[in-house]
Amino acid sequence: MEDIEDLLIGTETGTPPGFRSPLTSATVGVGTKKNQRSLPSPSPSPSIPGTQTIFIKTFGCSHNQSDSEYMAGQLSAFGYSLSDNPDEADLWLINTCTVKSPSQSAMDTIITKGKSSNKPLVVAGCVPQGSRDAKELEGISIVGVQQIDRVVEVVEETLKGHEVRLLTRKRLPALDLPKVRKNKFVEILPINVGCLGACTYCKTKHARGHLGSYTIDSLAGRVKSVISDGVKEIWLSSEDTGAYGRDIGVNLPTLLNALVAELPADASTMLRIGMTNPPFILEHLKEIAEVLRHPCVYSFLHVPVQSGSDAILSAMNREYTVREFRTVVDTLTELVPEMQIATDIICGFPGETDEDFEQTVNLIKEYKFSQVHISQFYPRPGTPAARMKKVPSNVVKRRSRELTNVFEAFTPYNGMEGRVERIWITDIASDGVHLVGHTKGYIQVLVIASDDMLGTSAMVKITSVGRWSVFGEIIETIKEAKDNKALNTQIPNQDMSLLCCNQTKTGVISEEPESCACGNDIDSCCSQSTLEKIDNSSGTVMQQNQNNKNLFGWILRKRKNLHKRVESEHSSGSDIKQERSMKKWDFVDKALLGGISISILTIVVLLVCLSFSVIWSQ
Known part of the structure; x- marks a missing residue:
């Protein structure tokens, strides 16, 4: 079957024969198979849709993660069980990333394993959308990035033994689809798809296409809805946040002000702005700075530079200069107290000379960015950069190691001991011991506390620091106000101390998950990859005066x-x-x-x- 639209022929209602309505929303849980249902599931049967178990594997950025959560929510709503164990699943759903060769190689490996295990496979994401004729996808059902609202149909036809391909773009998926969040306290909210850029190395544009923005009303409605669901962090995600609205006659500051108006005045739910390329925020720096100062918004922004050389930026077709990038950084740093800025670097882009690379190193040394995503250049098939003369691989690796060593030599947390900070706790660290919170500047703070602290906000005293994280002791839990009205205006400076405290700069080098845009969406890896780098070198982690609970x-x-x-x-x-x-x-x-x-x-x-x-x- 070439396209699932063939199923619609001959039906008056436009729904395929045998189409089933979803279960009630109460059946859609947060989590995997073992904790999302209280009633036993029926025994799997290939002839009864909705009785099978689905394994979902996600590669890539936060936008991809959000897509997977939406697909999981729809499958769960139609009765399917979700499992983290691929062996017990009846079908594998693989959401792919096309930014780098390693991520696509990982996709190839899991597809090969699935075929050898005789598992029905559905491949979603940027790889099939951008390379629909790839040899690896032969004989496999695929669903495009803008067709995630049709995943149930694709899965059910695949389980029947049909090969389904659904890639034609028609409209953006609705934001109010059922969703099973990986972290129930974090909502990843896509504000637009695609971008306006034409970077010579980027394959994502082939998959996500031209800019398509959601309306402000639909996004504000989603924010209001997820807050009522108990979400404590909202991550705005897209291929380029700064370009939002240019296709529908609005802009990013207008959207941000509308979303902030929906946030609780007690800052119990925080907003995190996603990756934005320099060209599209230069004209809005003061307005964006005002939003970043807001007590309900993390003072953190991801602005990729990719190179410290204008010659290389021109070869990349990045549409800005190093000077303009500096303007963005300097302005936000000046206007937003203790502003945290993350950036990206590509080492070994075609034509990069030693002098070009030295300019990049000097830029990183000068600003000591809070977070840096350092990657080697990977030629992606079909992109202009793939046809350019490559830098020798040994040189690329050497430059990547050198820049990594420069970055890891920074000591960003020094001086934080003894300070009192407000943090928002939303996760458990990978060591299984600490809970993970973030300051208003999105500095990761690890605390020892009971699990019922998840989803809360607290005042902590910083007790020690490591290379990748700081450690804190909880002083007081901040109770949520039950009758807050939306905070429509900036809280006066004298009142901000009640909601947020001082921050300091931090340092993270993240390697996974892969990014999904010309800017390498580091937002998605800031909180995830750093959990893998728990640093206990600073001395005693467990404080002596922790209570018995x-x-x-x-x-x-x-x-x-x-x-x-x-x-x-x-x-x-x-x-x-x-x-x-x-x-x-x-x-x-x-x-x-x-x-x-x-x-x-x-x-x-x-x-x-x-x-x-x-x-x-x-």
Whole structure:
């Protein structure tokens, strides 16, 4: 079957034969198969749609992650179970990224594995949309980036043994589709698709196409809706946030002001602005700075520079100069207190000389950006840069290592010890021990606390610093106001101290997930990749004055993390790793058992003493 639209022929309503209505919204949960349903699922049957289990694998940027969450939500609404385990799934849905060769190679690997396991496959995302005739996609169902609202139909036809291809662009998917968020406290909100640029190295434009913006009313409505669902962070995502609205006669500052008006006045939900290229915010710097100063908006922005050389920027067709990039950085830094700016660098672009690269190094040294995404140049098929004369691979690797060493030599957290900050806690760190919060400047703060602190805001004292994170001790939990009206104007400076505290600059080098735009959407990797770099070099991580509740939560997370690792290693056949893991973490179970034993013994002793006291008094 070449196109699923063939299913619509001959029907009066425009719906395919056998089309099913979704289940009620109450059945759509947040999470994977094991925690999103309270009722048992029926046994899978190839003849009964909605009884199968789906495995979803996502590559790429935050926009791709949002697309996967929307597809997961629709599948869940139609009764399908979601699982993180590919072996137990009846179909694999792979959402792909075309920015770099490694991500596409990873896609090829998982497709090969799926075929060898006789799994029905559906491939979504930028690869099939931008390279629909790719040999790797032969015999596989594919769904385009603007057809994610049709994923249920594609999945059901694929499960019947049909090959489905749905790629024709017609309209943007609705924002109010069902959604299963990877993190229930974080809403990734696409504000537009495509871009206005024509970078010579970018394959994403081939997939996402020209700029298409959602209306302000639809976006404001979505913000209002997700806040009522308990979302605490809203990430604005697109291929170029700064270009928003130019196709529909509005602009980014107008949108941002409309969205801020929907945020709770107590700053219980924060807004994070996505990646924006320099050309499209130069004329709006003061307006954007005003939004970034708002207590409900993170003072953080991702502005990719890609090179410190004007000659290379011209070869990339980036449509700005280094001087204009400096204007963006300098203006925002001046107007927004303790502003955090992230950027991207491509090492080894065709024609890059040692002098060009040295200009890039000097730019990074001068600004000491809070976060830097450093990548090597990858020629993408069909792009003008793929036909340019390449820099030798050994030179590209050397430059990438050199710039990485320069960046990692920064000490961005020094001086933060003892400071008090307000943070918003939304995740559990990859070590399974710490909770992850962010300051208003989006500095990652790791704290030891019970899981019920997730989705809350708190005041913390910074106790120690590492290379990639700072560690804090919770002083006070900030309670949400139940009767807040939307905050339509900037809170006076004298009142801002009640909502947010001082920030300092931070440093992160992120490598995964892959980016999805000319600007390499680092927003998506800022919070994810840094969790993998928990730095304990700063001394004592667990503070002595943590209360028993926090300690108990820490022990339980340790134990939970252990069993997850053991199960994973057991399923992969790693008996040696399993044995080592059990030996390494036996302490946790022993600590729990010892604590229970001591508590029981203490109670017995107290009861005995009380009995003797009563007898003696008589």
